[in-house]
Amino acid sequence: MTMPLHTEARAAGYNFAFLDxxxxxxxxxxxxxxxxxxxxxxxxxxxxxxxxxxxxxxxxxxxxxxxxxxxxxxxxxxxxxxxxxxxxxxxxxxxxxxxxxxxxxxxxxxxxxxxxxxxxxxxxxxxxxxxxxxxxxLRYLEPRETETRKLHALSEYGLMHVKLYEDIARHGHIATTYxxxxxxxxxxxxxxxxxxxxxxxxxxxxxxxxxxxxxxxxxxxxxxxxxxxxxLDFEDHPFAVQTWDQTCALCGAGDSFLDEIVTDDRGGRMFVCSDSDYCSRRRGDGETDPARGAAAE
Amino acid sequence: MYVAVKGGERAIDAAHDWLAEERRGDQAIPELTVGQIEGQLSLAVDRVMAEGSLFDRELAATAIKQARGDLIEAIFLVRAYRTTLSRFGYAEPVDTEKMAVKRRISAAFKDLPGGQVLGPTFDYTHRLIDLGLAEPGLEVEGAAPPPDDPAAPAHDDLMSPPRVVALLDDEGLLEQERPGPGDGDPGDITRQPLSFPADRGERLQALARGDEGYLLSLGYSTQRGYGRTHPFAGEIRHGAVAVEYVPPELGFPIVVGEIEVTECQLINQFAGSRERPPQFTQGYGLAFGHGERKAMSMALVDRALRSEELGEEIGAPAQDQEFVLAHADNVQATGFVEHLKLPHYVDFQSELELIRKLRDRWETPGQSEMRAEAAE
Known part of the structure; x- marks a missing residue:
């Protein structure tokens, strides 16, 4: 296999993309x-x-x-x-x-x-x-690889369903967010x-x-x-995603995942898109440098 | 504020410049040479070679210099370099019985063929800081033999004493480690991912590159009753062994180099089972360079991990191979522990939202059962 000619920009002594x-x-x-x-x-x-x-x-x-x-x-x-x-x-x-x-x-x-x-x-x-x-x-439900491989092989996911059920019994909803x-x-x-x-x-x-x-x-x-x-969910407790009361403070998006930014030490908050490309493109300033203009203020 | 949270390319470059400056230290003091590290911090070099799984003194010394003396960082540098090297074949097994020993001791026998050779050891030093070392040139005279001292053994005179564990072979009281007819080639954990249960060859490979401190503590725990194995230091030897390779086009072994290793064979009591008579069993340790603590710890843990094979009761952490092997590699461990420094604000945001929701519910009247439950 011949290697592509990108040598001028590449670090010497290593194969293309590091691995052999x-x-x-x-x-x-x-x-x-x-x-x-x-x-x-x-x-x-x-x-x-x-x-x-x-x-x-x-x-x-x-x-x-x-x-x-x-x-x-x-x-x-x-x-x-x-x-x-x-x-x-x-x-x-x-x-x-x-x-x-x-x-x-x-x-x-x-x-x-x-x-x-x-x-x-x-x-x-x-x-x-x-x-x-x-x-x-299943790692946090069963730490052993030998066991979890068996559970997957048998499609035995009862442990996981029990965990989700216990969340609902305790909190009223499934307490897993990521x-x-x-x-x-x-x-x-x-x-x-x-x-x-x-x-x-x-x-x-x-x-x-x-x-x-x-x-x-x-x-x-x-x-x-x-x-x-x-x-994974239950018929009477269907899966639902996170929602925010706010929209993005920079681009106004109401459909994106928002990061909460602490703006001062008196409880000031602002919510902005976590996807920087999505946010900057919505604001119409094209390339990169997301939010830098806004933050400089 | 936002920019600070997101970091950025310029900040990283500036941090790297600062790091280089810190590494160099006080400019008024001459820079360390790699040769000085190789020669005068040789045990640090040995540890980096052992856990870096690469025998190259100069490279290890350079890594120590680059890592500012952080040995796990240096080990990491060596591993990341090692992984880029192409592998043209496997060497023949090194014959440690033919080792040119600098040091060889047995705690099981008072005297034995080949004798007890103390060699360069800290064992019987008094741990008093030698203030003379603080100023170069004031070292205590006689600390090192003059180069032409006739009493100092020349390299050629170093002997290869017979193995201690073979001495008990006649009576069959000590199991001997010999390849059996059904034994295939050992696995290679750098080419095949470790899977459980791992066989002994794979376990020893994982232990050989495992963290010295981790193995030390695990080995220590077996001595304190967590999976007790009654060990005796059958033999510890340190010295140089030849590495042989059979090139396919030649068909016979040629010596391609010499490496220094430390080997430890522990002798452990074994009460016997229905299948096996009572006898002594072995735990095995091997490390690049001069690494007795590492080799001994490895041997203790190796023996503990043989509990299942020997039909012993299993219950201690050191006997649990998934636990021991999955956490032995310090490059993996330090990476995952330190990855907590990476931003997690997406996950944290999700958790924050959940906690707010749980708090709302908790503060709502009529939720006292949940409160009681949560307090449990």
Missing amino acids: EQTKRALRRALLKAVAIPGYQVPFASREMPMPFGWGTGGIQVTASLIGPDDVLKVIDQGSDDTTNAVSIRKFFRRMTGVRTTERTEEATIVQTRHRVPERALSDDQILVYQVPIPEP AYPVMVGDRYVMDPSPIPKFDNPKMHRMRSLQLFGAGREQRVYAVPPFTSVRS
């Missing part, structure tokens, strides 16, 4: 299996990356195994392109591949994300790569990564391929395009 080609192939094989069994966690021999485990190494390895010289990469953390870790990962791929990066959601061929699904709907020629800390949705468990393709209960449950409905029958990488836990999993993703 054999490692990328092994990863892509694991990803193919994951796509073939939606929601099933496929083990893979995760590598040490130059960023710490827990800081997106799973997503970074998935992206590294897929990215080619013609790809355009977008990286977000908490919905924003400008968050420190997103900046760092984007920089890493620029150094290791020389590919073009973007903050515009629709321009990207690969969107790597931590904790959010972009507000703008993704198309079928885009891939969404999630960074995953704990891939096992990493809210989903049923994928009517077969596997899956952890959607710590996205707010607000984003769960976007995963259902999404047009783009969704890939999940957990580096420290050595697992990948996938939701192929147009796959059913149902948030």
Whole structure:
């Protein structure tokens, strides 16, 4: 396999996208299996990356195994392109591949994300790569891998339903707000990564391929395009997303996930879109630099 | 305010510049050389090589310098470098019986073939800070033998004594670690993800790169009764071993280098079971460089993890392989613990909303049952 000519921008001494080609192939094989069994966690021999485990190494390895010289990469953390870790990962791929990066959601061929699904709907020629800390949705109910694998094999999800039921019995509603468990393709209960449950409905029958990488836990999993993703609930307690009384203070959006910004030490608050691209585009100032103008005031 | 929360590229660059400045320290004092670290902080170099799973003194020393002496950070640097190296094959198993020993002791026998060789050890030093070391050139004379001292063993004179554990072989009182007919090639946890239950080869690989402090505490816990294994230090040896490789085009082994290792074989009591007679069993530890604490801790934990195979009662943390192995790697552990520094405001926002909702309900009259329940 010949390597693309992006050498001028790339760091010397490293293969295109850091990982060697054999490692990328092994990863892509694991990803193919994951796509073939939606929601099933496929083990893979995760590598040490130059960023710490827990800081997106799973997503970074998935992206590294897929990215080619013609790809355009977008990286977000908490919905924003400008968050420190997103900046760092984007920089890493620029150094290791020389590919073009973007903050515009629709321009990207690969969107790597931590904790959010972009507000703008993704198309079928885009891939969404999630960074995953704990891939096992049953982990906090049963710490043992040997047990949880058995439970998945048997589709035995009673533990999870009991947990959700106990929430309702105690609080009157399900007290899980992010990493809210989903049923994928009517077969596997899956952890959607710590996205707010607000984003769960976007995963259902999404047009783009969704890939999940957990580096420290050595697992990948996938939701192929147009796959059913149902948030677990009960007939008399249907799943519902978060809502706000406010709209975005910067762009006025009433349909986006809002971050609460503390503006002073006397209880002042403002609510703004967590998706910085969505917000700045709505305000019509096009490229990047989200909210900087507003904050300077 | 908003900008500060979102961070940004310029802030990161500035932080890196500041870090480089802090690393260099006082400009009036000469910069440390990698050679100085390699030569004078050699045990730090050994630890970084062991847990970094890469035998390269110069690279480890450079990592220590770059990490400002933070050894876990240095281990991380070495691992991230190691992962980029292509693997052209597997070496032959090193034969530690042929080790050119600098140190070799057994606590199980007073004297034995090959003798007790103390070597360079802290064991019997008095831990009094040598204030003479504070000023270079004032080191106590005789601390190091002069280069041409005839009494100092030259490298060629270092011997390869027989293994202590083999001495009990005649009576069959000590199990011997020999490959059996059905044993295949050992797994490779850097190429296949660790899955449970892991076999002994995989467990030893995970322990070999595991955090020294973690294994020390786990090993210690077995001595204090949490999965007691009655250990004796059968043999601890440290020295150089040859690494051999069989190139496919040659078909016979050639020596490609020499590495220093520390090996520990613990002898543990075993009361016997229906299938196996009472005998001594082994716990095994091996570390790059001079790492006795690591090798001994590893051997204690290895033996504890064999409880299931030996039909012993299991209940202590050190005997639980999922618990022990899943948390042994300090590069994984430090990454996940420290990732809490990353922004979590989306999740926190979701939780904040939930807490507000729960509070509203709690403060609403007529919810006293819930209040009582919540107080439990």
